[in-house]
Amino acid sequence: MTTGTTEADMRPAPVHQEPDKIDAPTRAERFSALAQQHGALVTLLVAMVAASLSFDTFLTGDNLENMALSSAFLAVVALGMTFVIVTGGIDLSVGSLFALGGVLAAWGSQYGTAVALLLPLAVCGLIGVVNGLLIARSGLAPFIVTLAAMLGARGILLAITDEGSKTYLVDKDSFFATLGQGSLLGIGVPIWITVALFVLGAVVLRLTRFGQYVYAVGGNEDAAALMGAPVARTKITVYALSGLCAGLAGALNAAWLVSGVTILGSGMELEAISAVVIGGTLLSGGFGFVSGSLVGVLLLKVIQNVINQIGSLDSAYQQVVSGAFLAVVVVAQTWLGRRRRVL
Amino acid sequence: MLSVTGVSKLFPGVKALSDVDFTARAGEVHALVGENGAGKSTLIKVLTGVYQPDTGEVVHNGSPVRFTTPLQAQQAGISTIYQEVNLVPLMSVARNLLLGREPRGRLGLIDFRRMHREADEALRGLGIRVDVSRPLRELGVGAQQMVALARAVAIDARVVIMDEPTSSLEPREVRTLFDVIGMLRERGIAVVYVSHRMDELYEICDAVTVLRDGRVVHTGRLADLDRLRLVSLMLGREIGEVRSEGLTKFTGSHQAAAEPVLRAEGLTIRHQLHDVSLAIRPGEVVGLGGLLGSGRSETARAIAGALPTDSGRVSVGGAAVRTGSTPAAIRAGISLLPEDRKAEGISPGLSVRENIALAALPGLSRFGLVDNARVDKVVDMFVKRLRIKSAGPHQKVGELSGGNQQKVLLARWLAMHPKVLLLDEPTRGIDVGAKAEVQSLIDELAEEGLAVLLISSDTEELIEGSDRIIVLKDGVVVDELTGDAVTEDALMRAIAAEPSAPSEPADLPASPDLPASPDLSKNVKSAGSAHD
Numbered sequence A: 001m002t003t004g005t006t007e008a009d010m011r012p013a014p015v016h017q018e019p020d021k022i023d024a025p026t027r028a029e030r031f032s033a034l035a036q037q038h039g040a041l042v043t044l045l046v047a048m049v050a051a052s053l054s055f056d057t058f059l060t061g062d063n064l065e066n067m068a069l070s071s072a073f074l075a076v077v078a079l080g081m082t083f084v085i086v087t088g089g090i091d092l093s094v095g096s097l098f099a100l101g102g103v104l105a106a107w108g109s110q111y112g113t114a115v116a117l118l119l120p121l122a123v124c125g126l127i128g129v130v131n132g133l134l135i136a137r138s139g140l141a142p143f144i145v146t147l148a149a150m151l152g153a154r155g156i157l158l159a160i161t162d163e164g165s166k167t168y169l170v171d172k173d174s175f176f177a178t179l180g181q182g183s184l185l186g187i188g189v190p191i192w193i194t195v196a197l198f199v200l201g202a203v204v205l206r207l208t209r210f211g212q213y214v215y216a217v218g219g220n221e222d223a224a225a226l227m228g229a230p231v232a233r234t235k236i237t238v239y240a241l242s243g244l245c246a247g248l249a250g251a252l253n254a255a256w257l258v259s260g261v262t263i264l265g266s267g268m269e270l271e272a273i274s275a276v277v278i279g280g281t282l283l284s285g286g287f288g289f290v291s292g293s294l295v296g297v298l299l300l301k302v303i304q305n306v307i308n309q310i311g312s313l314d315s316a317y318q319q320v321v322s323g324a325f326l327a328v329v330v331v332a333q334t335w336l337g338r339r340r341r342v343l
Numbered sequence B: 001m002l003s004v005t006g007v008s009k010l011f012p013g014v015k016a017l018s019d020v021d022f023t024a025r026a027g028e029v030h031a032l033v034g035e036n037g038a039g040k041s042t043l044i045k046v047l048t049g050v051y052q053p054d055t056g057e058v059v060h061n062g063s064p065v066r067f068t069t070p071l072q073a074q075q076a077g078i079s080t081i082y083q084e085v086n087l088v089p090l091m092s093v094a095r096n097l098l099l100g101r102e103p104r105g106r107l108g109l110i111d112f113r114r115m116h117r118e119a120d121e122a123l124r125g126l127g128i129r130v131d132v133s134r135p136l137r138e139l140g141v142g143a144q145q146m147v148a149l150a151r152a153v154a155i156d157a158r159v160v161i162m163d164e165p166t167s168s169l170e171p172r173e174v175r176t177l178f179d180v181i182g183m184l185r186e187r188g189i190a191v192v193y194v195s196h197r198m199d200e201l202y203e204i205c206d207a208v209t210v211l212r213d214g215r216v217v218h219t220g221r222l223a224d225l226d227r228l229r230l231v232s233l234m235l236g237r238e239i240g241e242v243r244s245e246g247l248t249k250f251t252g253s254h255q256a257a258a259e260p261v262l263r264a265e266g267l268t269i270r271h272q273l274h275d276v277s278l279a280i281r282p283g284e285v286v287g288l289g290g291l292l293g294s295g296r297s298e299t300a301r302a303i304a305g306a307l308p309t310d311s312g313r314v315s316v317g318g319a320a321v322r323t324g325s326t327p328a329a330i331r332a333g334i335s336l337l338p339e340d341r342k343a344e345g346i347s348p349g350l351s352v353r354e355n356i357a358l359a360a361l362p363g364l365s366r367f368g369l370v371d372n373a374r375v376d377k378v379v380d381m382f383v384k385r386l387r388i389k390s391a392g393p394h395q396k397v398g399e400l401s402g403g404n405q406q407k408v409l410l411a412r413w414l415a416m417h418p419k420v421l422l423l424d425e426p427t428r429g430i431d432v433g434a435k436a437e438v439q440s441l442i443d444e445l446a447e448e449g450l451a452v453l454l455i456s457s458d459t460e461e462l463i464e465g466s467d468r469i470i471v472l473k474d475g476v477v478v479d480e481l482t483g484d485a486v487t488e489d490a491l492m493r494a495i496a497a498e499p500s501a502p503s504e505p506a507d508l509p510a511s512p513d514l515p516a517s518p519d520l521s522k523n524v525k526s527a528g529s530a531h532d
Helices: A005-010 A027-054 A061-086 A094-111 A113-138 A142-160 A175-181 A189-207 A209-219 A221-226 A231-257 A268-278 A290-309 A317-339 B040-047 B070-075 B093-097 B112-125 B141-154 B171-186 B198-204 B227-235 B239-245 B296-303 B326-332 B352-357 B372-385 B402-414 B432-447 B459-465 B488-496 B518-529
Strands: B002-011 B014-024 B029-033 B055-060 B063-065 B078-081 B159-163 B190-194 B207-212 B215-221 B262-269 B273-280 B285-289 B311-316 B319-321 B334-337 B420-424 B451-455 B468-473 B476-482
Touching: A027 A290, A027 A317, A061 A094, A061 A189, A061 A209, A061 A231, A061 A268, A061 A290, A094 A113, A094 A142, A094 A175, A094 A231, A094 A268, A113 A142, A113 A175, A113 A231, A175 A189, A175 A231, A189 A209, A189 A231, A189 A290, A209 A221, A209 A231, A209 B093, A221 A231, A268 A290, A268 A317, A290 A317, B002 B040, B014 B029, B014 B040, B014 B190, B014 B215, B029 B040, B029 B198, B040 B159, B040 B190, B070 B078, B078 B141, B093 B112, B093 B141, B112 B141, B141 B171, B171 B190, B171 B198, B190 B198, B198 B227, B207 B227, B262 B296, B273 B296, B273 B311, B273 B451, B273 B476, B285 B296, B285 B432, B285 B459, B296 B311, B296 B334, B296 B420, B296 B451, B319 B326, B326 B334, B334 B402, B352 B372, B352 B402, B372 B402, B402 B432, B432 B451, B432 B459, B451 B459, B459 B488, B468 B488, B476 B488
Parallel strands: B029 B190, B029 B207, B078 B159, B159 B190, B285 B451, B285 B468, B334 B420, B420 B451
Antiparallel strands: B002 B014, B002 B055, B055 B063, B207 B215, B262 B273, B262 B311, B311 B319, B468 B476
C-alpha cells in the first residue's frame, strides 16, 4: 500500500497480520503436479501391461532388447534436447547431426576407435557451439538458427558421401563395433551407455550450478541475466551439449549398424522433441527433467512396437498415432499447468 | 563509494541522461527522485552495467570501472532490487535466493540441505518464514520482493540500489524493508533508493538527487529540502502553482444515474473471492478498497471475464454477461485496464496507433479489411483527447514513458466505447504529472456517463477519486463507504475491523472530526503531505 507511515500512524488498532506463508498446494494442484511429472511413466506402464496382455510376443527378451536398443539412440538425442528445451529453446539440427555423426564415425573407424568417437563429437559439438553462439550472441531465434544448421549439416553429409552414394563400413571385429554390437551381462552396450549418460545428465541438470542456470534461463531469461547468471554461456553450452549428444548417438548407431547410413535421422529432431515434451518438460522452458525424456522415448517406441505387432495395421499409422498422442500430451500438459498456475 | 561524473546516454531521439554527476556514499541512504522519463532508470542501468554510458565515467571504490554486464557489477559488490520482481517463478525460493552462489559439497555438486538451511536463515533474518523448497510463484508479490531483497543483501554488497522496492509491499513489509535499510546503513553500505513516495523518502533517506529531463536539478541533504520544494523541483513548476493545483486532480462527486449499469452478484472463486457483489451506476466511480491480496484485482478480473468464476452473475444494463469470457465481457461493454500493463496490456513493439486500434479493429474494418482512414481518425482523436505525448502515431509504445503507455492503453479501451471501465491501479508507477492527468481523465469519463471501478493502492487517490468505496478483505466484502464516510480514517477502520464483527454504519462516527467540506480537506491534506 502506498501510504507508508501515514497509514500506519492513522490506523486505529494494530492490524493482526499473519506471517507470510505459502498456501499449501490444493489437492488438485498436487495431483496436477504429480500427473505432470509422472503421467508419462504411468502411461508407459499401462501401455506395456496392455501390450503384454494382448501380444504374447511383446514381453519376450528379444522384443524388449530390440525396443531398448532402438530407443537408446533416440534417447541420447532427447537427453541433449531436454537441456535445450528447459532453457526455452529448440534444436532442429539434431537429426542431421545424428546422420552426420554416424557417417563421420564410420569413416573415422578405419583410423581406430578414438577417431571414430572423437571426430563426430568434435564436428557435431562445434556445430552446436555455432548454433549457441548465433542464438545467444546475435539474438536469433533458435528455430531459424538450428533449421539452418539442419540443412547445412545435411549438405556436409552429402558432400562427404558423394551425394549419399558412398557408404563407409565399420570393421565388424573392431573395438568400435562392439560399442554398438557388443553386450555386457546380456544387455547391449548402447543401452549401458545410454543409462550412464542419463544418470550423468540428471546429476548435471539437478545438482550443478550450471543446471540451475539452465532452469533460470528458461524460467525467466531477463531475471536470470539481472541475477548475474551467465545467460549467453548457458545457452551456448546447452546447444553444444545437444550437438554432442546427437553426434555421439549417431556414432553409436553407426557402430550398431556397422556402417554410416546417410539417410538416417530425418525427422528424428521432431521425435526427440516429442519425447521430451511427452516426458513432462515444458516447451516454454523452465521446467523439466531428463528421466521424463527417457520415459517419453520408451513410450514412443512401445507404441511403434505395438503397431508393428498388429500386423494388419499399416506402419504408416505409427506416425498418426504418435502425432495424436503428442497432441493429447501437449493439451494435457497445458491443462495441468493451468491447474498448477504455472502457465 | 560509487559515483558517476559527466555521464550522458543517448537513445534514438532522446537524450536520456545529459552530463549527470551522482555520488553514493558509504553508510548513506541516497534518494534518487524524478518524474518518469527523468532518467532514473537509465542512471540505475548505467550504475549496474546494463547500459554503458556514451560519455563520462563510473567510479567505484576510487577507480574508474566499466561494467559491461550486470554480473560484473554484482561481482564488484553492487546489487540491485528492481521494481518488478526479477526472479524465476518456477524455481524454488532457495534456488532463487542462492542462484549462482549455491553451497557446493563434494564433486562440486549442490548441497541442497545446506542451501535450504542458508536460504531459510537469510529469510528468517528478514522476518519471513516460508518453505524455501516450494516454487517462488506460490508466494505473494510482497514476499517475492523480500526474497529479492534477501538475495541482494546476501551477496556481499557494498552498494545496494533499490528501484521502487515498496510498490508491491504491505505496510508491515515496508517496515521490514526499512529495518534492513537501517542495518545496511550501519554496516557502511551505500544505498540508492528510488521511490515516488514522499513519506518513505523523508523517513529513511539522508541525501537526495533530483533528476529532471535527464539532468541533475538538485543534490544535497534531504532534510534541507521541504516536501513542497522537492515536488516543485521534480515537476519543474513553481511552488505556488503546485499548491494551487493540489496533487490529485479529482473533483468532487459525480452525478450518478439511478439504475446501475453494472451488476455483479455473488462472485465466488475458490480461495480468492467469496460472494462478492457490487453495482455501479453510470457516471459513478466506485472504489475497491482493501489490502494487497484482499481480492480487489480478482474482482475486477472476474467481472471482465479474465478469471473464471466458480459461481456468480454479471450483468450490464440488465442483460446477463457470460462469465469467464473476455470477448463476451467486451461485447457487453466491460473494459479492464489491467494492473500489470507490461505483461497484460501494451504490445511494446507495436506503434501507438496499432496499440490503440488493436482491440477496436473489428469495428473499424469493412469486409475484413482494415479501414485505415477511420483508424487514423480514431487514433488522432484519442491522442489529442488523452494528451498522449509521443513522437507521432508510429512511435513504438515501448519507447514511451509509463504514463503515456497507460494513456495508450486507456485509449485502446475507450475506442471500444465501453459502458463500464475497470481500472486496476491506473496510476501505479507513473510520474506525478501524468498521474494527475490520468486522474482528471477518470473524472471526465465518469462525467460523460461511464461507470468506473477504481482499484488503487494509493489511499488518497482511492478516497478522492471514488464516490463510493467497497472494502474487501480476504475476498469478502466487509464494508461499503458512501457519502461523507468516504474518508481515509473510515477506510482504515473498515480494513482493520475484526472479521467476526462486521462493522455497522453506527460504528463509523469518523466524519464529525473531519472538516465538513471534502474539497477543503483535500487541499489541506494534499499540500501537507505532498504525497505521491
